[in-house]
């Protein structure tokens with residue numbers, strides 16, 4: 001079977017299978033050699049200066065009179081079926097229970113042993129699938145293997161602290177409400193949260209759920225939905241992520257929601273989705289973000305001939321992702337979930353990283369330093385910013401990621417660093433070029449075994465994409481199994497940027513470069529908002545009624561109000577004003 005065929009099969013699997021959840025304790029076991037006395041605020045100011053950029057993209061200046069990709073049925077068929085489904089009240093696939101956990105079993109004996117490490121603090125592996133599997137008519141796929149590993153794994157970690165699970169299951173036994181202790185997220189002090197201050201002003205939240213009306217459903221994850229909403233007062237459109245508190249409690253994902261808010265509110269970068277407001281109601285947390293009209297990069301990739309890109313096109317996206325990862329690392333974040341599904345496209349076609357719920361923030365971030373570049377192309381330009389130094393010594397033990405993208409050190413369970421992001425960049429690059437990931441096996445066991453033991457192979461069949469040796473060299477270096485040898489291990493993003501493959505890339509002018517795919521957008525109104533007049537609107541226009549009826553309600557939230565340890569008490573309700581608004 002050719003790689004392309006294989007990919008098509010994979011598509012079926014992705015559509016058919018649900019995300020995999022395994023229990024674990026959201027970890028606090030990260031170790032950092034950097035002193036906790038370091039001053040994140042100063043460092044972040046430095047980073048902001050380093051990245052001080054006008055957020056406007058060159059190409060967005062030209063008034064785009066076309067509709068977002070998701071509206072154009074001709075070019076982007078099924079791009080917005082979520083809307084259809086919402087209107088038709090189709091079945092919510094998340095009502096299908098996620099089915100199990102990791103199983104590296106016999107096919108990957110080494111990893112099984114190592115993964116049983118009691119140091120692992122969190123388990124969360126996503127199976128490749130589209131986040132919109134519900135509208136694609138996928139069926140639930142049972143993964144019986146997963147459960148067995150879940151059980152054996154937890155048998156080896158049966159200390160009390162492991163009783164927290166992503167899905168409320170402990171050693172395969174469903175925890176009762178009494179048993180499930182909801183850990184409040186520690187109230188952070190004003191000094192703990194630092195927001196971008198240069199071009200961004202953070203204030204008390206100025207809106208609430210009733211300030212918006214739902215237009216339609218854009219996409220869905222495990223604990224929430226993302227809606228296109230219109231702010232009543234301004235008629236501006238936003239993407240609103242609505243997270244169910246019930247579900248977060250049930251799946252022990254409270255900290256993930258906090259981390260996502262923190263990262264979104266702190267970040268200010270052209271290739272990272274912008275947060276405008278965050279707030280909560282009794283039932284939900286709300287993240288009001290910039291609406292990425294270009295839709296998912298994953299979808300754009302699927303629509304390309306052969307579902308892949310030419311080398312020069314992939315280079316563009318890999319360069320933008322590298323710039324975004326560089327920024328995140330400088331800010332002290334490890335992204336940990338890079339994949340085409342998490343890359344959205346701005347209406348200009350530039351990338352916007354989204355979905356930070358698996359990201360990890362270093363407790364204290366180090367200072368960026370300047371080091372002698374090993375592979376600098378020019379003698380004058382012999383120094384590089386060491387972007388790794390901000391996060392270099394930060395290790396975390398969570399077992400998180402997406403199956404085909406997981407780095408070897410994560411499978412081994414011996415802790416991982418920001419180097420996992422460079423590994424995932426290598427996988428992403430490969431997938432863009434060959435329409436499949438390099439270590440994909442017949443099942444999860446084989447995939448993990450391949451990740452641990454197999455060298456990356458580049459297809460050489462007759463009509464295989466023609467890829468330069470420089471490009472292959474970059475991918476090989478990003479996919480080195482030993483994180484200490486991997487590209488990025490010396491100076492972080494600078495190592496990657498200085499690879500000869502990127503010789504002609506003008507890093508500072510990336511966002512002024514015309515993207516290879518310009519989303520065909522439907523007509524916009526005079527404010528640049530999508531013209532949705534012709535669309536059938538969602539049944540419920542009330543954002544306060546998010547209708548998360550797919551999930552079982554187990555803990556009455558009103559009970560939480562009586563508890564002094566309301567886990568959402570310290571969720572930051574803020575409004576972020578950006579200087580380009």
Ligand SMILES: Nc1ncnc2c1ncn2[C@@H]1O[C@H](COP(=O)(O)OP(=O)(O)OP(=O)(O)O)[C@@H](O)[C@H]1O
Pocket residue numbers: 131218219220221222223224225226239241273289290291292293295296341344354355356357
């Ligand atoms: N800013 C945005 N603009 C347009 N569409 C968006 C935006 N944010 C999210 N979406 C859509 O909603 C989908 C789900 O979003 P997201 O991945 O953030 O949700 P999630 O609940 O965190 O998912 P997961 O379970 O993978 O963590 C995305 O795949 C995308 O299609």
